[in-house]
Amino acid sequence: MLEYIKGFFELVKGLGITGKHLTKHAVTLQYPEEKDVMPERSRGVVVLLSDKEDGSLNCTSCLLCMKACPTAAIIIDAPRGEDKKKVLKKFELDFSLCCYCGLCEEACNFSALKLTGKYEYSTGNKDDLIWDVHKLQDVGRDVDYVDKRKKKVKKVAPKPTVSEATDEIKPTQSADKIETKPVEIKTDKIKTDKIETPQDKDEKPKTEGEA
């Protein structure tokens, strides 16, 4: 009998604990109205980063991210152009395959892509999950990042001064790639990159491409 009375008081104690919680405020958020602040390192949507100054893509088509991807979610097609330079023809990221491991970001030496805290990209159509280069770039425009590229590149990009750039050859070359490609990609939208190449070549002497 004593056991039953003790059990009864235990039951009342249980009610007390849940009743105490009744008075507390909810810990959940009302999602579409209230949003959680995503941490700095949050690994969500992968975006392609653009240069902070001229808005061109940082990608050099080195294919390192594609090789690092464990699920083969990244597909890059970058054939060599006439001047033996890689031209980024296709950069597709399939978010239905992506596992958000962040290995691509770690593999990239040029701050070309980043996993961001963005997460609202759900869709009713699976094909919409394959993002092309324009979408990846557009989504990533407002993303702040630390530029991993060599400082020299930055100097070259805005002001084409011959004397500084001649000191080192390699960075300028990479800078060149970064410079030239975005121009092509933007024209890619009209699918007339071949026609636009003369323009490209016009720019090159300015940035002293051939050192």
Added chain:
Amino acid sequence: MIAVGITVALKEILASFGLSGGLLSVVTYAILASATFGLLSVLALFLVWWERKIAGHMQQRFGPMRNGWHGWYQTLVDGLKLLQKEDVRVATRDKVVFFWAPVMCFIAAFAAYIVIPFGDGLIVADLNIGILYIMAITTFTVISLLMAGWGSNNKYALLGGMRSAAQVVSYEVPMVASILVVVLYAGSLSTVDIVNSQAGNFLNWNIFRVPYGPLAFLTYLVAAIAEANRTPFDLAEAEQELVAGFNIEYSGMKFAMFFLAEFINLFTVSAIAVILFFGGWHGFEFIPSFVWFFLKTFAVVFLLIMIRWTYPRMRVDQLMEFAWKFLVPLTFLNIIIAAIFKHFGWYWEL
């Protein structure tokens, strides 16, 4: 206070329109039945929302928040959705039984309200066997659950139906035994008489008749939870074991009927608890009697909701053991104690 009963008042009004005889009774009761039906439907919708809100806040969530202020018409929208849904019927069902089970459950849940006084005079019919009638009519629920379990032709559903049959039949005994204590003091089975026997000072309420009053209330509460199929005795639909138990094959409006009936049963058992132990509609005079009744009933409903969301579920054999080996002897013992107290007049009447 409304001196005349609502039925009598309504009859007089209708008689002034020239109705008389059998037709008068039929029209009167039809009007009252539809009024009760409307009230209870609103009540059930409210209770579903209220339970979800309480459960949510208890678990530090919000519960429904989308439709209206704190989602107040959420259940209405849910009901509309269920109305529109396809009525999925298994091909191997027992057609007649499958169809009538939810209907019966629904009717049984509503029929009890004939004798429940919502306030002073607010009663459809004051039967002299009121409580007995409620006990009889609420037991119909178990037949409907058994029908649902059998008619679905599903093993989970059958297990659920069998469980509920065993459970309700066992808990009927302690429930009636607990009620008998009150009947002993009121000297009547009529719900109005039982309430009136607790009139006057609130110390006249049966719950304050120490020691047998609180004990009878507790045993009644336990049995009532079992009757209403709620955790810790919700074995008939034990989600983690039988998925949904007896209503596993039901969808659309048929499911909604079971669902609403469950909440009406919840209100029924709480209302009976108020009538039996908390003095029904009695309270301070300056507040209308039906307000008192609803306040008290909602307090009991709140307690039942708290219990549901706090405790784990019992196992089926433990449930039966608890009923027959503990609850039944205890309630019978309680009747004897109450009889002794009554015989020697060891109780107050303020």
Added chain:
Amino acid sequence: MSNLRTEEFDINMGPHHPSTHGVCRLLLTMDGEKVVKVVPYIGYLHRAIEKICENRTYAMCIPILDRFEYVTAMSCNYVFSLAAERLSGIEVPERAEYLRVIMLELNRIASHLIFFGTTAMDIGALTPFLYALREREYIMDLFEMTCGQRLTYNYIRVGGVSKDIPNEFTPKCRETVATISDKVEEYKRLLNGNPIWKMRTIGVGKLDADLALAYGVSGPILRASGVDYDLRRDDPYSIYDRFDYNIPIYQNGDVYDRYMIRLDEIQESCKIVAQALDQIEDGPIRAKVSPNFKPAAGETYTRIENSRGEMGVYLVSDGTKKPFRVKARGGSYPHLQLLPEIATNCMIADLVAIFASFDVILPEVDR
């Protein structure tokens, strides 16, 4: 009554059932409410993780193995990294070891919280589940702050960890650990004395030590049966010898003990994390490991104490940058095998309670 003819019937519990924690099919032969025979059918979640790993470099294997046992993905990361380190003899920096221990123990707490919640839910109490998940979210926040993900971390790498903890991690972690330690006391107040809970758990699903050992049971379930065996102490790895903690042991081996031991372990893990936060010093977080990491040819079986028992990786390397064979061992598989042994001739409600108390993660069983 005794000559009343009864008939047994089969019932499929799962693949989709609220209490099978994933997709496991239990074929039950029932005699009324009583379970006469249980046969678990597995394989609904087979993703060939081991084979996939053979076609990936060591760095790529880690995010794949995250999905092996996703409730404690840190230990999947860790056990694979440890195996690769042992093959190639890489020395892990001191700070990385501490970070690993902190993350592993936080993940153990998170996993046990899931256990607590789901077990309570399976026994019918829905509210503790929400409480447990509320606390788990704090830990997930810590993980997200550190490595960016809440479930599949890819944090512990060959040679160390991928990122150092941010500045606000330490105070927040201390606070979280203290909160959880308090909350566990509250859980105990809520359920331990509850007569219904006791009725449902005490003496249910008894597992004696001999049977447990015969079936290769490990982890909390083994310790709840009275066998004092914890790989953190008995097969030392990392720096667990530097911390002061107890290994809780219970004797009865029923559902109640299996539940209690996990609540106790949460509190012990809280202690370890607090101590690790005190002892940790600045330093490098990752040894130099080339992106084309190639361990020496050889094989190793590395095991650690996971929240579900012994988690091991048998790694064979042929000296190339991809592993030749990865065999992952998880605790849940032997535990699921045990189910027919101890759940026979019990009620269906007990079967659910026993299954919940084993804390089986089906993706780990099916791999």
